[in-house]
Amino acid sequence: MTPDLNIAPARAVTHHELKQTLGTWQLWGIAVGLVISGEYFGWSYGWASAGTLGFLITSLFVAAMYTTFIFSFTELTTSIPHAGGPFAYAHHAFGPLGGYLAGMATLVEFVFAPPAIALAIGAYLHVQFPGLEPKHAALAAYVVFMALNIVGVQIAAAFELVVTLLAIFELLVFMGVVAPGFSWGHFTQGGWAGAQHFKIDAFHGMFAAIPFAIWFFLAIEGVAMAAEEARNPKRSIPIAYVSGILTLVALALGVMIFAGGAGDWTRLSNINDPLPQAMKYIVGEHSGWMHMLVWLGLFGLVASFHGIILGYSRQIFALARAGYLPEWLAKVHPRFRTPHRAIVAGGVIGVAAIYSDELVQFAGQTLTANIVTMSVFGAIVMYIISMLALFKLRRAQPALERPFRAPLFPYFPAFALAAAIVSLATMVYYNWQVAIVFAIFFALGYGYFLTTSRRRALAPVDALIED
Template structure:
């Protein structure tokens, strides 16, 4: 792309494109290296921490039955969502992912609004994974809660150190760590079978939230409201699988492999989610105790094998949290990279390493925001209630995720109307129906977040972050955009702007 072409770019939607030099995109190249298996494991790896921690808080909100129904509802939501995203990612294989889809369908404001929602989600998701991983590490090494921030700093330092070696190596590490994490869960399911007692262990929550000694309590101790309040924590068992399209410009064949990887990932995650919910709640210590646990898988292993062996298995279990932490952090970096390359964020953040073609600056920026938010929540009250801090982070992430899913579904519907003739190598089997279902479930989940007296302030905090970001765009960045491939594709009506490296 030439400087003249960029200088001559028209303004649209109240935005202005700035000219850039001939070497602008040469300094922002990514390397194609990911095949189907790598993408599949990256999709599972981005989420699998949600099967280790965070999901269990939903037991305290809805009981076993409420959480089971919520998981079924959210599982169907993600099947519909991944089908829609699969269609869009094959038609628009840019690294911008959700921002790219919305930019083409909804204009620059819609693009940034969607990209910002994903930014909040992908900054906070690995931060929450790091938080839960630190809880496991503290239990393993016997360190006090006051040491948790030290674990966070060490974790982000390790992730950034791995990234410097190159994203291809980083992805390979995530892939095999994810495989190991899946094997740990499968092993837990296997050894838990002789200890399953649904009536005694899973149904031990009373309608007032108290423990029922001996179990045999109601399936829905909090009624339908409990199902609705469990939805955000069911989301956490699938949230972030939609980050896969951010790797489009690193995939060898994104138009073929991206939809397949998305579907394989969500099917795998649904099976893992149902397994961890059933075997976790139906064995000791039971649903009531797990509802406030920071390390539910460790608690399960502890009651099966005792403390000594449990710590060994918990050390292995940290792999699952590490997989999601690394994969989520890389997704955060790619989100910052794509928004920066297009000028929605400072353009200097999208410069990639000349040696490894890794977006290290974007990754460092996303990591700094995540670590900053962890420390902020910690000092504002998290250090006094560690269990509550985990739920607070999950609720913030779910708020941003639901907003992103609604906007992506609207983008899907709009793309089918505006661009009916663009090549669609994959077509969603659920079509418009799937998009409408996604929007409906997301709206209900958001509504119940604000009705939840325990975590509504988390949704308010995420909304405040959202409004600050929109103000930054409205008053400053919208006049400093760049015709990146996503922007050029949208401005030209799809006639130009193929991904870099094609």
């Protein structure tokens, strides 16, 4: 039976509760910061399969999917402000199994995104310090930013806002510096999957490039997992989401176009630091501008890395609190009121992925590309379940308080749902080996789900209902 979300139980603060401290600007910083590393790396792998022009079309399609998705997803976030985010929405709409599917998908998305970002941090540092092993730098990043997240969400969110603003400034600097040397001829040269004119291979390449276009926007929905820590989620989350997605669409298109027009884009399509390498075409390898980009570019990677640690920890915390994961992961730090055990648990998995080349590097793709694809699989499955939950809750609970209603309902969520289904189908077709690994994760998780029904029944009431 679905609980009445309009009734909040009277209870004292427990060791399962988070502290409400976040304001609108901090939530916007989290929304943009979670994603902004996608503008710095990862997306250029899409050029390898689709070319610049083909990938531009793919990116516009994905941008439309994300825009309609966020406008629709915001209705769920403000109606059910819960640290579990999609897990909570699917549970209320479809029961425990729905909660498991959405929760597991979100967990895969948010646990596998950080190692890819950490490897990019290592690659950027390697540019400045050639003797530094990128994987060791990635490990150090995990240690530092897990500690920062444990110290407190207020401090973590303030840091996130600062580095996000610096990251946006740096992307604008990049576009400004390469603009004098920008050429549409460079951007369009071989722009259809290596050809001058559109061919059927370009059509296939556009579909194959979908995961890397999604990487431009992946994890913006993570703001939902900070909803319990927002002072006024019903007002601040819509503002953060809408302004955040508009900011990211503008930055993604700008960065991609300027980088592609700076020089030979084919040399940027399979590396983790395309922006510094693109800037080299314009200012040279030893320019102060290029070195500034490397250093300040780290802010974008750090903003997303730090923000996604916040996101995965809240997802682990919420699933454990509701009995879907071991209960000890739901404990919060007695002093800082942060889910410290969940933060460390997700970090251990991420570090293992970084050092598991033989297991993660397959299907002819790099380690980073496969980790990105795994994370995107989780995201797309979660998007589909969330949009289905939106439709179900509109029918099943018409009286549910909805401070923000999806505009142009049902067209916006229907487009987001259809685009996500198309994306998932093409990803399975072009990345079937990663899809098998993803399915294995789900099967193992489902086995655990079947053995824990009694513990879920005994979970505290605040596991699914919050003030």
